[in-house]
Amino acid sequence: MAKKKNRQTGFGIAADSRAEVDEAAYFARKCGLTRDEALQMIREALRLPVVKPNKDGKRNH
Numbered sequence: 001m002a003k004k005k006n007r008q009t010g011f012g013i014a015a016d017s018r019a020e021v022d023e024a025a026y027f028a029r030k031c032g033l034t035r036d037e038a039l040q041m042i043r044e045a046l047r048l049p050v051v052k053p054n055k056d057g058k059r060n061h
Helices: 018-031 035-046
Strands: none
Touching: 018 035
């Protein structure tokens, strides 16, 4: 018997959760995108902005 290859996810980008994959698949169908593009867009939208400190090292609130 031949060895089975390791299974890859259905995406070029590894997914963190099943819910994220399902949401990306729905968004891709709805907007006419590939699943990879939809997953990348979702992750970019969820990315938190980087807070840069001021000259004195304190953050503005």
